Amino acid sequence: MIMETIGIIHTSFKTKEECPIQPLYSPESSGRVEVFVEYEQGLKDIETFSHIHLLYLFNRTGEIKLVRPTFLDDEPHGIYASRHPFRPNGIGLSIVKLIRREGNVLLIEGADMIDETPLLDIKPYIPKYDAISSASEGWTADKKWRPKPEGRE
Amino acid sequence: MIMETIGIIHTSFKTKEECPIQPLYSPESSGRVEVFVEYEQGLKDIETFSHIHLLYLFNRTGEIKLVRPTFLDDEPHGIYASRHPFRPNGIGLSIVKLIRREGNVLLIEGADMIDETPLLDIKPYIPKYDAISSASEGWTADKKWRPKPEGRE
Numbered sequence: 001m002i003m004e005t006i007g008i009i010h011t012s013f014k015t016k017e018e019c020p021i022q023p024l025y026s027p028e029s030s031g032r033v034e035v036f037v038e039y040e041q042g043l044k045d046i047e048t049f050s051h052i053h054l055l056y057l058f059n060r061t062g063e064i065k066l067v068r069p070t071f072l073d074d075e076p077h078g079i080y081a082s083r084h085p086f087r088p089n090g091i092g093l094s095i096v097k098l099i100r101r102e103g104n105v106l107l108i109e110g111a112d113m114i115d116e117t118p119l120l121d122i123k124p125y126i127p128k129y130d131a132i133s134s135a136s137e138g139w140t141a142d143k144k145w146r147p148k149p150e151g152r153e
Numbered sequence: 154m155i156m157e158t159i160g161i162i163h164t165s166f167k168t169k170e171e172c173p174i175q176p177l178y179s180p181e182s183s184g185r186v187e188v189f190v191e192y193e194q195g196l197k198d199i200e201t202f203s204h205i206h207l208l209y210l211f212n213r214t215g216e217i218k219l220v221r222p223t224f225l226d227d228e229p230h231g232i233y234a235s236r237h238p239f240r241p242n243g244i245g246l247s248i249v250k251l252i253r254r255e256g257n258v259l260l261i262e263g264a265d266m267i268d269e270t271p272l273l274d275i276k277p278y279i280p281k282y283d284a285i286s287s288a289s290e291g292w293t294a295d296k297k298w299r300p301k302p303e304g305r306e
Binding site: 024052055059076124138140 | 220
């Protein structure tokens with residue numbers, strides 16, 4: 001199947017190394033989601049939501065490995081038990097705070113993707129569907145944020 | 154960009170009409186996520202998580218309209234302010250409960266997709282990233298579940 005870019009996400013992160021991994025670790029980093037004008041109508045009423053899911057393309061990735069150490073842990077984990085960007089199909093998912101809509105542009109906080117990232121989809125974050133506070137943290141439970149290990153992708 | 158199917162989601166829903174819209178409305182509907190054996194290694198440690206995101210393809214959809222009434226509301230909303238399946242790029246996102254892993258198969262609860270849905274990606278649901286209980290419900294706040302209106306897609 002073929003996917004098309006519906007917009008571009010603009011952030012202050014120019015390289016993978018600068019990227020903060022998850023919005024949790026970059027709550028104040030702002031960004032601009034530019035939705036191409038031919039899709040602008042699809043944004044109607046998005047401003048009623050405080051948070052949105054962004055689905056985007058990891059387009060500056062490296063070798064895909066099905067099992068690898070990750071940012072949070074030196075132990076290797078499966079790619080489907082991780083949010084690592086080098087993955088089959090390369091779709092990124094971030095929940096960001098929607099600050100304001102200006103026409104075809106969404107101003108967001110919690111941006112954690114590289115500047116000029118191709119946008120695939122936007123879905124409203126709806127707590128009754130999406131906020132499952134009882135879910136387990138899995139293997140990440142006792143892992144703390146740390147600087148990205150040297151040489152680790 | 155080209156996406157490839159990494160597996161197949163098996164559920165008891167044979168038609169769009171039978172589908173329960175969101176896992177919230179089908180907490181007990183079980184399903185089987187068959188990950189193709191060439192990707193099985195990527196499942197390592199997924200069983201440590203109680204919930205997972207499934208990203209899949211809406212492959213039996215109809216006409217894409219950027220603004221349309223939805224399941225929850227007769228008022229039209231933008232496609233990006235809605236989870237409606239007929240959307241550009243047609244990527245579905247559901248959070249389901251992971252009951253058990255059996256090799257390359259994941260047994261889930263909360264299945265809300267049609268049988269034989271092509272799987273694109275699996276990401277662990279990690280509450281510290283994904284559970285934002287303070288988020289607003291947007292225009293869905295006062296909408297209640299209802300049977301799908303006659304003739305409504």
